[in-house]
Amino acid sequence: MERVPMTVEGYRTLETELQRLKSEERPRIIQAIAEARSHGDLSENAEYHAAKEQQGLNEARVADIEDRISRADVIDTSKLSGTTIKFGATVTLVDEDTDEKVKYKIVGDSEASVKDGKISISSPIARALIGKAKGEAAEVTTPKGARSYQVLKIEWK
CATH class of the missing domain: 3.10.50.30 (Transcription elongation factor, GreA/GreB, C-terminal domain)
Known part of the structure; x- marks a missing residue:
């Protein structure tokens, strides 16, 4: 696993974004998916497909940040x-x-x-x-x- 140099400030910024994505964005998207599902037929439901796409993007960003954090070589400049x-x-x-x-x-x-x-x-x-x-x-x-x-x-x- 390749270590990635990072400042303390940069590490904290990633942690803050990860927390926001997990505690704010994820629940918001889940709610949007549930609401869109309640509208019936999913095959032609643009709101549902948009929310699912948002969910995919959010989860990809979460995975990217978790990867960076796991490889971080935090340096106190x-x-x-x-x-x-x-x-x-x-x-x-x-x-x-x-x-x-x-x-x-x-x-x-x-x-x-x-x-x-x-x-x-x-x-x-x-x-x-x-x-x-x-x-x-x-x-x-x-x-x-x-x-x-x-x-x-x-x-x-």
Whole structure:
């Protein structure tokens, strides 16, 4: 079983979603199925088929989250330190071409969200940054072409 690195925050988010799916969504869907069944003929009952489809999607999501939780290698990033970039680091970079500054936290695949400043450990930019120290440059091949970033700051939060 392949272990998946995950922050404490990412693990808690999955647990919260799993609890919601099991305690809120599952009963709601079961109720919708029961109500649709009461309308009679199931072969042409669109409400019944829609509710059954929702049930399938919900149960698939539950199974996916349970799998991720079972394989999680939870890492408390607040206890990490060091002078080189690794999982859990929050890095401030400057694009050497545009002078644009960006700040990212390197997290597990399932918790990545660029709009929240969280990039996946397996993303091209994170892979290019791993092992770099403050002041070093990292070359990253992105869909928009090659980019060069200089590491301005490494933080552990």
